[in-house]
Amino acid sequence: MTFTTVTSKVVLAEVAPGREVLARRGAMLATTGRVTFSPVSGGPGGGAYGGGVASALARGMQGEAVALMVAEGSGTVHYGFHGHHVTVIDLDGSRPLSVEADRLLAHDASLSSSVVFLGQQGGLRGAVRGAVTGQGMFTTQLSGRGSVAVLSHGGTFALPVGGGRQVVVDPQAYVAHVGDLRVEVSAAVSWRDAVGRGSGEAVQLRVSGEGTVHVQASEEKL
Numbered sequence: 358m359t360f361t362t363v364t365s366k367v368v369l370a371e372v373a374p375g376r377e378v379l380a381r382r383g384a385m386l387a388t389t390g391r392v393t394f395s396p397v398s399g400g401p402g403g404g405a406y407g408g409g410v411a412s413a414l415a416r417g418m419q420g421e422a423v424a425l426m427v428a429e430g431s432g433t434v435h436y437g438f439h440g441h442h443v444t445v446i447d448l449d450g451s452r453p454l455s456v457e458a459d460r461l462l463a464h465d466a467s468l469s470s471s472v473v474f475l476g477q478q479g480g481l482r483g484a485v486r487g488a489v490t491g492q493g494m495f496t497t498q499l500s501g502r503g504s505v506a507v508l509s510h511g512g513t514f515a516l517p518v519g520g521g522r523q524v525v526v527d528p529q530a531y532v533a534h535v536g537d538l539r540v541e542v543s544a545a546v547s548w549r550d551a552v553g554r555g556s557g558e559a560v561q562l563r564v565s566g567e568g569t570v571h572v573q574a575s576e577e578k579l
Contacts, residue, residue, distance in 0.1 A: 359465050359504045360436075360445045367437040368445060368506050370463060372428050380436055380463035380506075382424040390432020397425040423458045427466055436463050441508040441579065444571065446535065452568060453500035456507055456533035459579055465503030473498045507533055511574035519567040526562045529576040536568015 359378060360368040370378045372392050379397060428434050437443065443462055448454055455473065472495050499505055507513070509532050516524050518538060525543070534540065543563045564570045 360463070360506050362443070362445060363435065365442050365512060366440055367435055368443050368463070370428065370434045370436060372434055373431050374429075377466035378428045378434065378463055379425050379466045380428065380434075381438065381461060382426050384436045384438045384462055385426070385428075386435040386437050388432055388434050390430065392428050392430040392432040392434055394426045394428055397427050423461065436506065438462055438508055441510065442512040442573075444507050444509060444513045444532075446505045446507060446533070446571065448499065448501065448503055448505065448535070450500075450502040452536040453498050454505055454533060454535050455496050455498050455538075456505070458497045460507045460509070460532055461497065462506040462508050464499060464505040465501075468499045468501045468503045468505070471498050471500075472496075507571070508579060509573035509575070510577045510579070513571045513573050515569050515571050517569055518564050524564045524570055526564060526570060526572055527576055528560055528562050529578060530572050530574075531562055532571045532573050534564065534568055534570040536566065538564055538566040538568045538570065540564050540570075 359370050359376065361371075363369050367386065370380075372378055372390075382396070385394065441462075446454060448468065513532055516526075518524050518534075518536070528542070531540070541563050543561045
């Protein structure tokens, strides 16, 4: 595992040859040893670490080009961003992680990164999900063996999905998911919602399949 939790808002990354780390620009807090930083073009999946032109183009289409820096050399780096809570998710190579680009703090450079159209994760309802959550029409997918640090308001908790068991998540509380999951928008509008006296939970995300969904302890967007 590359990342060690220092506080709820800071993680420590061990950097070594062959164990480079990608992180969003402005996330470095402190370093030890001999670590150098270089920009990676194209956002997640861009530059020398995968993805290429197609990834950069998709990021540009959704206005989601998060600038990344690669940390190389030998030493440690403390990462955090704007005081947001940080959750470390470890991938064992069997299932990919889907996460919004602006939720990504840092990840192992060895992980493969790609841009996925949300319609591939739930058809038309999956695509509509992007509009409801403010996520856009694409999401970032990371796969392989390694660690990913994601940002949230108030921290996150993980809910297993599988065996015919669905999970319902507030659209603004959804952070990421691991596995082959369908995340679809479900509208439960009643006459009370139409006249402004509903519960405020009329639009929900229904998550099904096999995997884990990560939910933040807040309905506030980053």
